[in-house]
Amino acid sequence: MAVLFLAHRSPFPPDRGDKIRAYNILKYLAARTPVHLLAFADDKRDLDSAGLASLTASCKIVWRGKSRVVAMLEALASGKPASLTAFDSAEMRAAVADVLGRGDIDTIYVFSGQMAQYLPEGTRARVIMDFCDMDSLKFADYAKTATGPMRWLMQREADRLFAFERQVAGRVEASLFVSAAEEELFRARTRAAKVRVVENGIDTDFFGPAASFDAVDERGPLIVFTGQMDYRPNTEAVAWFARDVLPAVRAAHPQARFAIVGRNPGEAVRALAGEAVIVTGEVADVRGWLAAAACVVAPLKIARGVQNKVLEAMAMARPVVASDAAAEGIDHAGTIRCAHDAAAFAGAVIDLLDHAEKGDALGAKARARVRERYGWDARLAPLDALLGWPPAPARDAA
Structure with missing residues (x-):
């Protein structure tokens, strides 16, 4: 059996926070089972999937070129949050249908709420929804400091996105968040039962003062x-x-x-x-x-x-x-x-x-x-129980 991994941004290169988390989760899953990756790219460098070839059974990166203005206009016309219309793609829908049509997918791992719109109705696959954090609350925070029409737009986004988050949580095996604080907020606001924490980690060999890297020579503290x-x-x-x-x-x-x-x-x-x-x-x-x-x-x-x-x-x-x-x-x-x-x-x-x-x-x-x-393998170990796998052998002593 295999995993379909849906990501709102290509995990490679892992050079920003969301991509670092996605890449390390992908690597953790790929060590245990075949993984089929479908992801978007909004940077042309991310269209190159060569760095993902060794981790994936198949990989397709879809270009996301939709502007924020177009996404907002589509959101206003459809009643959806702009966070979803920005990532709405016929090409991605076709790619999801193609992978699921092969018949060997028993788990769908959804990375970031924008990708939950691609979950098929009535799927028999186990679905793990990695929200990372509550995007709806981010827009609620924006609304507090915005003025005029932007305040209304930000509050609309917060309300519509929260309704979507709550709906998704009601139909998945587990909703994941990166911290206990985010988990508690989501649980309290949605009353969802299947909410779990899977924290971020870090490679402390790569990020370490003894590692090899070019020094920066700048004056002053x-x-x-x-x-x-x-x-x-x-x-x-x-x-x-x-x-x-x-x-x-x-x-x-x-x-x-x-x-x-x-x-x-x-x-x-x-x-x-x-x-x-x-x-x-x-x-x-x-x-x-x-x-x-x-x-x-x-x-x-x-x-x-x-x-x-x-x-x-x-x-x-x-x-x-x-x-x-x-x-x-x-x-x-x-x-x-x-x-x-x-x-x-x-x-x-x-x-x-x-x-x-x-x-x-x-x-x-x-x-x-x-x-x-915060070693990665220790932080991702809770995935084993969620996926019904025996504990992974220790690979990360960091």
Whole structure:
């Protein structure tokens, strides 16, 4: 028997949070049974499936070129959430029907809620729905800060998407979330019974200070943020930090600079670049920037689930200052600093710049915590019981 793995974004290359999770789950499943992958690509690099050939029994990547405007117009016309119309594709529907028509699929693993629209009615296959986090609440958060028509659109999206999430949860074997906080929110809001936690992990050999990577040579103490820079919570986070936190930090440490490291920075992010702010755009390897950081910041106002950027910094043994929202999903045991406003953020960063040895000690404790708590195989082990498999042999000692 085999698994059909549906993903809203190709898992390869695993270079952003959702793709990292999808890739490692795909790899975990493929070690046990044949997996047929169907996924979308919105970046031309993701159309190349060569990196997935060794993991999959078959693989088809479908180009998703629909604009946000078209998706929203279709949503308004159909009554559906735009999160679904953005991923609605006749080509994907045909591909799903083709794979299921082969008759050997006993499990469908749906990665991200957008792909649940492809579940056939009355399927006999076991369905595992990996929501990752509650997307509907993200749009509800957007609505709180939006004005005019955008407030209405964001609240509409939150309401329609929540109704869809609740409907899907009622017809699947299990609904998965990356953190206990997300699981509890979903269970409380939907009254769904079959809700489980399958946390994110991290490769602590790859993300480690002793690993081989190119060093970054930049003057002054660096404060580093990493992330996909066309993602709204990230762009809002770096803009807030540069505007409301960095001036106080530079008053105490005039040579300090803020490095924004990540792909596809928009005009608003690029405009931040200057003497005090570095905007790198895409880099081949974030590890050099993390290793060079005096501290890493995650000042997200809106954050759901587990933030891979925080786990990566912890694994690199760097001290982290995070917002309460960014830290909430991580069992960090006090090894990261949490800050709820600009003054607290600035104070925590200044303290780490004042006392480098304190930052090094905190980073070492953070790495030890990640090694103890967040190895991928240990985090994905609950999948065995959900799929009716015997426990997998230990492969990850990280």
